[in-house]
Structures are given as structure tokens and as C-alpha cells.
Amino acid sequence: MKNPEAQQDVSVSQGIRMMFYMMKPNETSFQTLEEVPDYVKKATPFFISLMLLELVVSWIRKGKPPGHLDDALTSISAGVLSQLPRLLSRSIELTSYIYVWQNYRLIVLPWDSPWTWYLTFLGVDLGYYWFHRLAHEVNIMWAAHQTHHSSEDYNLSTALRQSVFQIYTSWIFYCPLALFIPPSVYAVHLQFNLLYQFWIHTQLIDNLGPLELILNTPSHHRVHHGRNRYCIDKNYGGTLIIWDRIFGTFKAENEKVVYGLTHPINTFEPFKVQFHHLIYIWTKFWATPGCFNKLSVIFKGPGWGPGKPRLGLSEEIPEVTGNEVPFSSPVSQVLKIYTVVQFSLMLAFYEETFADKTVLSQFKLLLRICFIILTLTSIGFLLDERSKGAILETFRCSLFLMLSRFGHLKPFLPSFSFSLEIFFSICIAFWGMKTMKLLVSKHWR
Numbered sequence: 303m304k305n306p307e308a309q310q311d312v313s314v315s316q317g318i319r320m321m322f323y324m325m326k327p328n329e330t331s332f333q334t335l336e337e338v339p340d341y342v343k344k345a346t347p348f349f350i351s352l353m354l355l356e357l358v359v360s361w362i363r364k365g366k367p368p369g370h371l372d373d374a375l376t377s378i379s380a381g382v383l384s385q386l387p388r389l390l391s392r393s394i395e396l397t398s399y400i401y402v403w404q405n406y407r408l409i410v411l412p413w414d415s416p417w418t419w420y421l422t423f424l425g426v427d428l429g430y431y432w433f434h435r436l437a438h439e440v441n442i443m444w445a446a447h448q449t450h451h452s453s454e455d456y457n458l459s460t461a462l463r464q465s466v467f468q469i470y471t472s473w474i475f476y477c478p479l480a481l482f483i484p485p486s487v488y489a490v491h492l493q494f495n496l497l498y499q500f501w502i503h504t505q506l507i508d509n510l511g512p513l514e515l516i517l518n519t520p521s522h523h524r525v526h527h528g529r530n531r532y533c534i535d536k537n538y539g540g541t542l543i544i545w546d547r548i549f550g551t552f553k554a555e556n557e558k559v560v561y562g563l564t565h566p567i568n569t570f571e572p573f574k575v576q577f578h579h580l581i582y583i584w585t586k587f588w589a590t591p592g593c594f595n596k597l598s599v600i601f602k603g604p605g606w607g608p609g610k611p612r613l614g615l616s617e618e619i620p621e622v623t624g625n626e627v628p629f630s631s632p633v634s635q636v637l638k639i640y641t642v643v644q645f646s647l648m649l650a651f652y653e654e655t656f657a658d659k660t661v662l663s664q665f666k667l668l669l670r671i672c673f674i675i676l677t678l679t680s681i682g683f684l685l686d687e688r689s690k691g692a693i694l695e696t697f698r699c700s701l702f703l704m705l706s707r708f709g710h711l712k713p714f715l716p717s718f719s720f721s722l723e724i725f726f727s728i729c730i731a732f733w734g735m736k737t738m739k740l741l742v743s744k745h746w747r
């Protein structure tokens with residue numbers, strides 16, 4: 303029998319509570335997986351509202367925004383990229399779980415019992431702890447997870463900087479739960495565990511007193527994002543910090559945290575943000591002699607090298623001074639505003655594609671995915687001031703106009719379609735002229 307108190311729609315009060323894992327078992331227990339709402343998708347307005355709130359509070363308290371525009375765009379861009387596979391199929395975290403549940407379950411815990419709900423909360427969080435720890439300690443898993451750590455700012459937008467292929471390394475850590483917990487209960491907690499981790503990405507909340515003993519808080523997670531030596535490989539918890547305290551990886555925040563990778567990547571290109579470490583592993587794999595050493599490059603820590611301990615040497619981690627300046631785009635403010643406009647249009651298009659995914663054909667869905675990827679790449683090229691950005695943007699704007707003319711992008715913002723076509727025509731003329739100038743000067747980068 304269905305749970306009469308569980309709903310598909312999320313009210314404002316529920317939306318706020320779900321961002322802090324404060325939902326009650328009776329309102330979030332479902333008999334079947336199909337009934338479980340897409341809480342992560344429904345959280346979009348709350349992501350935006352909280353980011354705007356952080357911006358306002360930061361202006362009032364510090365007189366400046368909580369980070370840089372180019373960095374925030376790159377973080378949201380990674381968030382969009384990581385969600386695109388969901389347009390085509392169910393996530394591997396769910397398909398693998400369902401497979402284990404259908405073929406190997408040992409007992410069936412009742413889906414509507416609060417005990418099952420709380421046990422799943424603990425189980426998913428423990429699974430997350432071990433996934434996250436190995437994502438830092440195993441180089442091939444780090445290749446995916448490093449995307450999340452590549453921002454040199456630390457604000458709510460950083461939470462959205464997610465990897466496209468991390469999910470292919472995390473699913474296995476939740477499979478043991480499928481031996482006894484129904485998929486519908488697991489699917490709820492998998493989403494809440496992710497959503498909880500949004501609000502802790504802020505520098506505006508200092509210390510939460512006794513809550514710091516149990517919960518993962520902004521202070522604990524700031525340490526996790528630090529590249530100071532004392533921060534490396536610490537505080538892996540998702541919702542609870544108790545796992546770090548139990549397994550010996552806890553560190554409290556003390557000296558000023560400098561954020562980002564120990565070797566910053568200094569780029570806003572989405573593909574480099576996602577894949578640069580994979581390329582690094584590939585190069586290091588072939589440059590390292592011996593079969594065992596080659597395997598160690600893949601499966602030991604990112605700092606490992608022949609003759610070093612499994613997780614590398616802490617003295618090789620570059621020291622920080624606290625005066626580091628985050629990498630920022632050299633382009634003009636006008637161009638930055640242009641990228642924000644194009645990014646916002648893409649977000650509206652992305653939202654609409656998700657809303658229509660069940661009625662769109664596979665061809666149109668793929669076309670839209672390609673256009674979103676092209677837009678994000680072009681924005682990255684422009685922010686990195688690569689001259690090829692001009693030609694890519696000319697091509698992208700022309701493609702938009704063509705797809706719009708042939709009806710493949712309709713009904714994307716139908717009331718603005720004419721104004722949009724005019725806007726994109728102006729963009730084509732501008733970027734086309736820039737491309738011509740560059741062709742003449744042959745100044746490519």
C-alpha cells in the first residue's frame with residue numbers, strides 16, 4: 303500500500319528542509335522507485351536562491367562577493383555537464399543497486415519503517431565516507447573527484463563543481479546496502495546526502511558549536527577543500543563527521559585555509575577541468591618503468607612515485623603562504639558579462655530540456671546535449687582568452703540560428719525567439735569579424 307503522506311511535489315518548506323536533510327521519514331518513504339521524486343532537479347530554485355543569499359550577505363558583511371564570476375561559471379558549468387548523462391539513462395548508482403537487490407538480496411527491510419529510513423541514512427553516509435576517502439587515495443578515482451576540488455574559491459557554487467565520471471567510481475560503495483534496503487529508500491537518501499553537502503560550501507558560517515562534533519559543517523568541509531599541508535586527505539564525511547573521528551581522518555580548522563588543488567590548473571575550459579588529471583595519469587603511466595610501478599600509478603595515491611609511500615610525501619606538497627591569488631580570467635568585464643548572458647540562456651535551455659525529456663526524441667535530445675556541451679566549451683575558450691574562442695563562438699551562434707530556424711530548438715523561450723535570433727545574428731557578425739581579423743594576423747592559440 304502506498305504511503306498517503308508522501309508526495310511527488312515539493313513544497314517551499316520541504317524544499318528548504320531537504321537542503322539540510324531535515325525531511326521526516328513519513329513524508330519521504332515510497333514503496334516503488336518510480337514514486338521517488340527527483341529531489342536534486344527540484345532543488346534548482348533553492349540552489350539559486352541560496353547562492354543569491356550568500357552573495358547579498360557577503361556584500362553586506364565583507365563588501366565583496368564570495369568569489370569570482372569566472373570561477374562560479376566554471377563550477378556551474380561542471381554541474382551541468384555532470385547531469386547531462388541523466389537525460390539519456392538512469393544513473394549507474396541506481397541500475398547497479400537494482401541489479402544487486404533483484405538478484406542477491408538477503409532480507410527485505412520494510413520500506414515504510416522509520417527504522418529502515420534511519421538505517422539507510424547511516425548506511426549511505428558511511429558508503430559515501432569510504433567512496434570519498436578512496437577518491438582521494440586512489441589516483442584513478444582522484445582523476446574524477448579532483449574536478450570538485452579544482453576551484454580556488456570556496457562558496458556555494460563550488461558545491462556544484464561536479465565530475466562527469468565520478469559516478470562510475472562511486473556506485474560500488476553503495477551496493478552492500480542493496481542486500482537488505484529497498485531501492486526506493488536508497489534513492490531518497492542518495493539524493494539527500496548530495497543535497498546536504500551544498501550548504502556547507504560557504505565561508506560565511508564560522509562555528510556551529512556542539513553540532514561540529516557530529517555533523518559535517520562549513521568549517522570541517524573548508525579543511526577538506528584546503529591545499530595547506532594540514533588539510534590534505536582530511537574530513538571525508540558527507541553528512542556526519544563522526545566517520546572521520548572514528549577512522550582517524552578528522553582535522554579541525556585552525557590556520558587560514560587556501561583552497562584548490564595543490565597544483566592549480568589555471569583554466570576555465572570545462573573539458574580540462576574534467577579530464578586534465580586523466581591525461582596526467584596516462585602520461586605518468588607510460589613514463590614510469592616496470593609493470594608493478596605502472597599499476598601503482600593508477601591505484602596508489604596521486605602523490606605516489608617509485609620509492610615513495612602509498613600516499614606520497616607530505617613535504618612534496620607545496621607550502622602555502624595565505625597570500626595566494628586565485629587564477630582569474632584576463633578578459634574584459636564586458637566579455638565576462640557576455641559569457642554570463644550566454645550562460646543564462648544555456649541554463650534556461652538546459653532546464654527546459656530536462657522538463658521535456660520524456661517527449662523529445664532521442665535525436666533531439668542528443669542534439670540539445672551537443673549544443674549545451676558546445677556552449678560550455680565556447681564560454682570556457684572565451685574566458686581563457688583563446689583565439690579559437692572567436693571561431694567556436696561564431697560557429698555556435700550560427701548553429702543556434704540554424705537549429706532555431708529549422709524548429710529543432712523550439713519551443714525554447716518561444717516569446718523571445720525573434721529577439722533571440724536578432725541577438726544571435728549580432729553575435730555572429732561580431733565574432734565573425736574577430737575570426738577574420740585573427741585569420742589575417744594568423745595569431746592562433
Ligand SMILES: [Zn+2]
Pocket residue numbers: 434438447450451526
Ligand atoms: Zn574531496
Ligand SMILES: [Zn+2]
Pocket residue numbers: 450461503523527
Ligand atoms: Zn566539497
